[in-house]
Amino acid sequence: MFRDIDRDPKEEEELYTIIDREKKSTHQWQPILESLGLTLLTIVVNFIRGTKSFPSAFGINQCSAAGWSVFFIFIVICVLMSIKNIRKIQHEQALKKKYSKGLSKSDIILEGWTTAKLISGGLFGSWIGVTFGLGGGIIFNPI
Numbered sequence: 001m002f003r004d005i006d007r008d009p010k011e012e013e014e015l016y017t018i019i020d021r022e023k024k025s026t027h028q029w030q031p032i033l034e035s036l037g038l039t040l041l042t043i044v045v046n047f048i049r050g051t052k053s054f055p056s057a058f059g060i061n062q063c064s065a066a067g068w069s070v071f072f073i074f075i076v077i078c079v080l081m082s083i084k085n086i087r088k089i090q091h092e093q094a095l096k097k098k099y100s101k102g103l104s105k106s107d108i109i110l111e112g113w114t115t116a117k118l119i120s121g122g123l124f125g126s127w128i129g130v131t132f133g134l135g136g137g138i139i140f141n142p143i
Helices: 009-023 029-049 065-098 112-132
Strands: none
Touching (some): 029 065
16 A cells, blocks of 8 residues: 555554545634634734724724734734644645655645745735735635
Protein backbone atom coordinates (compact mmCIF):
# COMPACT_ATOMS: atom_id res chain seq x y z
CA MET A 1 0.00 0.00 0.00
CA PHE A 2 2.74 2.47 0.93
CA ARG A 3 6.02 3.02 -0.87
CA ASP A 4 9.29 2.01 0.78
CA ILE A 5 9.33 4.64 3.49
CA ASP A 6 9.94 4.80 7.18
CA ARG A 7 6.44 4.04 8.41
CA ASP A 8 5.46 5.57 11.71
CA PRO A 9 2.23 4.19 13.24
CA LYS A 10 1.44 7.54 14.88
CA GLU A 11 1.81 9.36 11.56
CA GLU A 12 -0.33 6.79 9.78
CA GLU A 13 -3.04 7.11 12.43
CA GLU A 14 -2.89 10.91 12.16
CA LEU A 15 -3.13 10.65 8.36
CA TYR A 16 -6.20 8.44 8.48
CA THR A 17 -7.80 10.78 11.02
CA ILE A 18 -7.19 13.70 8.63
CA ILE A 19 -8.61 11.80 5.66
CA ASP A 20 -11.67 10.71 7.67
CA ARG A 21 -12.25 14.29 8.84
CA GLU A 22 -12.02 15.61 5.28
CA LYS A 23 -14.54 13.06 4.02
CA LYS A 24 -17.11 14.33 6.53
CA SER A 25 -18.00 17.68 5.01
CA THR A 26 -20.47 18.39 7.82
CA HIS A 27 -17.87 17.89 10.55
CA GLN A 28 -15.47 20.71 9.70
CA TRP A 29 -16.07 22.55 12.98
CA GLN A 30 -12.60 23.99 13.54
CA PRO A 31 -12.58 26.27 10.46
CA ILE A 32 -16.16 27.29 11.15
CA LEU A 33 -15.37 28.19 14.75
CA GLU A 34 -12.22 30.06 13.72
CA SER A 35 -14.20 32.12 11.20
CA LEU A 36 -16.89 32.80 13.77
CA GLY A 37 -14.23 33.79 16.30
CA LEU A 38 -12.63 36.25 13.86
CA THR A 39 -16.04 37.68 13.01
CA LEU A 40 -16.79 38.21 16.71
CA LEU A 41 -13.31 39.71 17.22
CA THR A 42 -13.99 42.14 14.36
CA ILE A 43 -17.24 43.20 16.02
CA VAL A 44 -15.45 43.68 19.36
CA VAL A 45 -12.70 45.76 17.71
CA ASN A 46 -15.33 47.94 16.02
CA PHE A 47 -17.16 48.25 19.33
CA ILE A 48 -13.94 49.35 21.08
CA ARG A 49 -12.61 51.64 18.32
CA GLY A 50 -15.90 52.79 16.89
CA THR A 51 -16.73 53.36 13.24
CA LYS A 52 -17.76 56.36 11.15
CA SER A 53 -21.42 55.79 11.98
CA PHE A 54 -21.04 54.27 15.47
CA PRO A 55 -18.89 56.00 18.11
CA SER A 56 -16.58 54.01 20.36
CA ALA A 57 -18.23 52.58 23.46
CA PHE A 58 -15.13 53.61 25.43
CA GLY A 59 -14.59 57.03 23.88
CA ILE A 60 -11.49 55.87 22.00
CA ASN A 61 -10.61 57.85 18.90
CA GLN A 62 -9.69 55.62 15.95
CA CYS A 63 -6.57 57.67 15.27
CA SER A 64 -5.40 57.74 18.89
CA ALA A 65 -2.62 55.53 20.24
CA ALA A 66 -5.21 53.32 21.96
CA GLY A 67 -7.23 52.98 18.76
CA TRP A 68 -4.18 52.00 16.72
CA SER A 69 -3.05 49.61 19.49
CA VAL A 70 -6.37 47.76 19.39
CA PHE A 71 -6.16 47.59 15.60
CA PHE A 72 -2.53 46.37 15.73
CA ILE A 73 -3.45 43.61 18.21
CA PHE A 74 -6.28 42.55 15.88
CA ILE A 75 -3.89 42.37 12.91
CA VAL A 76 -1.34 40.35 14.93
CA ILE A 77 -4.06 37.87 15.94
CA CYS A 78 -5.15 37.52 12.29
CA VAL A 79 -1.55 36.99 11.12
CA LEU A 80 -0.86 34.41 13.85
CA MET A 81 -4.03 32.49 12.98
CA SER A 82 -3.04 32.51 9.30
CA ILE A 83 0.45 31.23 10.09
CA LYS A 84 -0.97 28.51 12.34
CA ASN A 85 -3.41 27.36 9.66
CA ILE A 86 -0.80 27.43 6.87
CA ARG A 87 1.59 25.33 8.99
CA LYS A 88 -1.21 22.91 9.85
CA ILE A 89 -2.08 22.46 6.17
CA GLN A 90 1.59 22.08 5.25
CA HIS A 91 1.99 19.37 7.92
CA GLU A 92 -1.11 17.53 6.69
CA GLN A 93 0.05 17.76 3.08
CA ALA A 94 3.51 16.46 4.02
CA LEU A 95 1.91 13.39 5.61
CA LYS A 96 -0.28 12.84 2.56
CA LYS A 97 2.73 13.18 0.26
CA LYS A 98 4.89 10.87 2.37
CA TYR A 99 2.32 8.08 2.33
CA SER A 100 0.93 8.89 -1.16
CA LYS A 101 -2.59 8.98 0.21
CA GLY A 102 -5.27 11.67 0.38
CA LEU A 103 -3.95 14.22 -2.13
CA SER A 104 -5.91 14.99 -5.27
CA LYS A 105 -4.65 16.60 -8.46
CA SER A 106 -6.60 19.76 -7.66
CA ASP A 107 -4.98 20.32 -4.24
CA ILE A 108 -2.84 23.44 -4.01
CA ILE A 109 0.40 22.33 -2.37
CA LEU A 110 1.49 25.04 0.06
CA GLU A 111 5.22 25.08 -0.58
CA GLY A 112 7.50 28.04 -1.19
CA TRP A 113 6.42 30.30 -4.02
CA THR A 114 2.90 28.83 -4.20
CA THR A 115 2.25 29.86 -0.60
CA ALA A 116 3.58 33.36 -1.24
CA LYS A 117 1.40 33.74 -4.35
CA LEU A 118 -1.68 32.51 -2.49
CA ILE A 119 -1.10 34.94 0.41
CA SER A 120 -0.39 37.82 -2.00
CA GLY A 121 -3.52 37.03 -4.00
CA GLY A 122 -5.60 36.94 -0.83
CA LEU A 123 -4.24 40.28 0.37
CA PHE A 124 -4.73 41.87 -3.05
CA GLY A 125 -8.26 40.49 -3.31
CA SER A 126 -9.08 41.78 0.16
CA TRP A 127 -7.72 45.21 -0.73
CA ILE A 128 -9.82 45.29 -3.92
CA GLY A 129 -12.89 44.21 -1.95
CA VAL A 130 -12.44 46.92 0.68
CA THR A 131 -11.53 49.59 -1.84
CA PHE A 132 -14.58 49.03 -4.02
CA GLY A 133 -16.97 47.91 -1.31
CA LEU A 134 -17.31 44.39 -2.66
CA GLY A 135 -18.47 41.59 -0.39
CA GLY A 136 -16.56 38.43 0.47
CA GLY A 137 -18.45 36.48 -2.19
CA ILE A 138 -16.54 38.23 -4.98
CA ILE A 139 -13.29 36.90 -3.46
CA PHE A 140 -14.33 33.45 -2.26
CA ASN A 141 -16.69 32.32 -5.05
CA PRO A 142 -13.95 32.00 -7.72
CA ILE A 143 -11.78 29.99 -5.32
